Amino acid sequence: MTIFFVTGNKEKFREANALLGEFDVEQVDVDLPELQGEPEEIVKEKARLAARKTGKTVFVEDTSLCFNALNNLPGPYVKAFVEKIGVKGLYELASKYEDKSAYALACIGYCEPGKEPLVFKGRVNGRIVSPRGDTRFFWDQIFIPEGHNKAFSEMSVEEKNKISHRKLAFEEFGKWLEKNKK
């Protein structure tokens, strides 16, 4: 069985391929709307749309950055925030609140054509700090995961990929595939 990862991001595809190594994963680029809502609902709906459009078994992945002081916002709108006020502006926003704790959430929506989508999640708690390290991935610079003293941006890709929210979500997804699709 081939599963199609709906993404325009080749880096994410390579990562998924490595993490789901035993399964046949291919990349497909589908024009999907960016939706508002709860992170779980967004990936569900996007997976449903992608399965309908392509007629294939697909999955999508979305990442949220959730500030506890803002009751989980910006959450799925973090991309818009980075575009509008930058990573520095996002840090400044967090810095104005006493509670600087946050969590990174990766949600994978999986859908077989005509079926109800499933959601797999990975969550990493942490805190927001002033921008540091590499600028390769947009808000990596301001997020230090719990139990670490480096921001994601200060870790090597391998180091980050061992502990990241995306890694955890793919693990959950992989376990499910292993159990249900082998």
Next chain:
Amino acid sequence: MTIFFVTGNKEKFREANALLGEFDVEQVDVDLPELQGEPEEIVKEKARLAARKTGKTVFVEDTSLCFNALNNLPGPYVKAFVEKIGVKGLYELASKYEDKSAYALACIGYCEPGKEPLVFKGRVNGRIVSPRGDTRFFWDQIFIPEGHNKAFSEMSVEEKNKISHRKLAFEEFGKWLEKNKK
């Protein structure tokens, strides 16, 4: 010609009907996704989807609340912000920045089946204040329009509807209809 206003909100429908008095406006309830993006793009896409789904000439209306200190955010995500942190939380967010100026933006997306959607806008500048007045409409309580000393929530419906961003957008829309559809 009948134009269909896609909304579940009867109050908005009554207002539209009054403002577009000479035209035959009917209400239609279509299940549309909440989209992310620039306010203009969101209503364009929603109008396009609604025209496609119904096969009718339709319009949709969306309102954004834009903080200048946050480069126009929360903008189209203001509904999510009110749901997550409340009107009080939204005020507190604004109060942390020196620049408390903001604007209310109404966007109308109009679409005839198979054609490109059009957008009509109404904008009212103002500033964010601590919650006051009536609670009838979600962020009316914290927005004082320029040249006034009362929040929208402290005005009568008639008073607000004379100067509101939605009124201005409907005026633009009405003028265009008058010129092109009579």
